Amino acid sequence: MFPPVPDRALLELARTEGGPDTLALLVRDQDTRRLLLLRAVLDAAEGADRTVCTPGQKARLREDWALLAAADRAGAPAPQDPRTGSPAPPPSPARARLFHPLTGPWARSCLRALDGGRRPVRDLAHFSALAAVAAARAGLPFTTRLTARDGVLALPSLGALHTAASGDAPVDVGYDGDRLTLRQHGAPDVTVHLESGVGAWSGALAWTPAHALPGLLPGSPPLPLDDLDPYRELPEGPRYGDAARPVTLDEAERKRWHQAWSGTAAALRSGGAHRLTETAALLRCLVPLEMPSDIGAGRGSCSATRREAFGALLSSTPPDPVTFAATLVHELQHAKLAALGDLVTLHQANAEPRYFAPWRPDPRPYDGLLQGTYSHLAMAAFHQRRALITRRPDREWAWAQYARYHAQVGAALPALVGSPDLTPRGRRFVDEMAATYERLAEHPAPRGHTARAQAYVKAARALWRQRHAPALPHPNE
Helix, strand or coil: CCCCCCHHHHHHHHCCCCCHHHHHHHHHHHHHHHHHHHHHHHHHHHHCCCCCCCHHHHHHHHHHHHHHHHHHHHHCCCCCCHHHCCCCCCCCHHHHHHHCCCHHHHHHHHHHHHHCCCCCHHHHHHHHHHHHHHHHHCCCCEEEEEEEECCEEEECCCEEEECCCCCCEEEEEEECCCEEEEECCCCCCEEEEECCCCCEECCCCCEEECEEECCCCCCCCCEEECCCCCCCCCCCCCCCCCCCCECCCCHHHHHHHHHHHHCHHHHHHHCCHHHHHHHHHHCCEEEEECCCCCCCCCCCCCEECCCCCCCEEEEECCCCHHHHHHHHHHHHHHHHHHHHHHHCCCECCCCCCCECCCCCCCCECHHHHHHHHHHHHHHHHHHHHHHHHCCCCHHHHHHHHHHHHHHHHHHHHHHHHCCCCECHHHHHHHHHHHHHHHHHCCCCCCHHHHHHHHHHHHHHHHHHHHHHHHHCCCCCC
């Protein structure tokens, strides 16, 4: 069912690169997995005990699925002649909703509730909203009843209605092929006019439109800046902690996003044309995060990706285009490696946290070390290329960044390369990472930057040993 990964693609990805065919392979596979995940949700709901998913909820789920399927048929692009060599057409509006990154966390939430014997009332209500949006985007008239959550009815890619009632409340929604009408008890009707791509406008104060940034490349579709979806929250756990939470942007913050975004394509290209290519191929939405108080001013920011939300990047407001471009490079490597890991078993190491990573104070499991080293290798390559073509003072900053990332990768690679848990294809992957690291060393940073980076890694290792090495039998010393 899932496509094999050619050796050429494996080695491209090991170099933290990836041509159009390789990136398209990852995207198609992730989209296929999303459809299978949705099928798993439907099957789990149908098979759930009536105390978990009532007969009425199951019937509504089937109705929503039928509306989604009708929207898929109505909005499907015309078939193309394969002899033309034209790029693949965009997905139908229905599939665009299912492939939207934040639909992944919704589906996982459904499955966790159903598997745990809990009633997924809100999760199933959100599926009704997804089906309604897909139908409206496909131009398919319908009437339905949706449920607002805590006083907000979120319609992904369109916007959100703030209801008169503060809790969960019903909202009757109708679409006549031209506009949406939202009707609730105790409030005037709200009329919403759809816009192409992302967003819908209304004169009602109760309506907040979805926002988007301009397409990264000329002719590319707008990129959702999603600060409304109820499933954009980061999951609990040590990976994310309490450092940042999704926020709803005000007008001033949206302007800051637009200002940084306007120069991001050029900043990505300055670090290699392939960085712009991979961002255009993989990035599907941005989720704004609050800025943690310990980040400080200057070029500080925080960011994250979620494995179940392929194509989404969560980030605090970017301070400038270069910092934002570096954030995209860093986080999209995590997305690429996670997607590759779904197709290829690279290692069979356990999850014991025992390895030194100079960018973290805590011991890392092998997979975490591989993920971090991979993204840092890409960052080293990105900053080196910028250092070779930019002028002062940006050049000195780029060299400093390159030296730091290159030194950190050099400290982590021996443990990766020396692991007996690598599979044959994982061995090829890690060896190619090491070869890429060696090629970067052919253009070293100025001596002062290199010395400071090496001193930093040495100090980080000494502190790590002091804190953790006595309790760990085989740290990567």
